[in-house]
Amino acid sequence: NAGVMQNPRHLVRRRGQEARLRCSPMKGHSHVYWYRQLPEEGLKFMVYLQKENIIDESGMPKERFSAEFPKEGPSILRIQQVVRGDSAAYFCASSPPDSEKLFFGSGTQLSVL
Amino acid sequence: TQLLEQSPQFLSIQEGENLTVYCNSSSVFSSLQWYRQEPGEGPVLLVTVVTGGEVKKLKRLTFQFGDARKDSSLHITAAQPGDTGLYLCAGVSGGYNKLIFGAGTRLAVHP
DSSP states (O other): OOOOEEEOSEEEEOTTOOEEEEEEOOTTOOEEEEEEEOTTSOEEEEEEEETTEEEEOTTSOSSSEEEEOOSSSOEEEEEOSOOGGGOEEEEEEEEOTTOOOOEEOOOEEEEEO | OOOOEEEOSEEEEETTOOEEEEEEOSSOOSEEEEEEEOTTSOOEEEEEEOSTTOEEEETTEEEEEOTTSSEEEEEESSOOGGGOEEEEEEEEOSSSOOEEEOOOEEEEEEO
16 A cells, blocks of 8 residues: 655746645545645644545635645645745645544655745 | 644754653643654654543653643653654644644754
8 A cells, every 4th residue: 555645756946937746645545634844843734635625725825825636636736936935845644534643745845946 | 823842952862862852832632643754754653642641652652641631742762873853743633634733853863
């Protein structure tokens, strides 16, 4: 059973470009979470999704950021018109229904030049 | 706003020493989780504590949840270089895994 798969592992973008981060949850997991980690800081919750539904996006900036978890395919975190402050490690986690156990992917390190 | 403060921020010790790291909050959590994170990787869940006063042991690691469910500690006995990493505590509040993470304790164990 493969773990949570995130790609790419590293993504370099110039200011103003778009960044797309992908996350495939573990098999059987229908809940996906995105977290952001800045250097020397803990992880900060961004968004919680179930298949085709955004349940809680309270941690996501109102502008430029969006997330989806379609019926088929991976979850996508999309950042439009990236700025230097978006540089961070973005982690996806998944869990089965009714479980407090989160399984994290290895993250995508986004660098904005 | 719920916050979790971890201390110390950094800890550098010799192999064989004991250590304790702390996770404190003014808020009550329904449960609290401890993770270990290595460079370039995501956090890996070590333990979940649920009941106030609960103590859980994982080999040389002992986790305790405060009676009021506001704080927790992690004690490592006879630390080994393989214990090196970033230790994160995370509070669970609400009905799903919207975790509130502390900033972590970065542990280095030298041979």
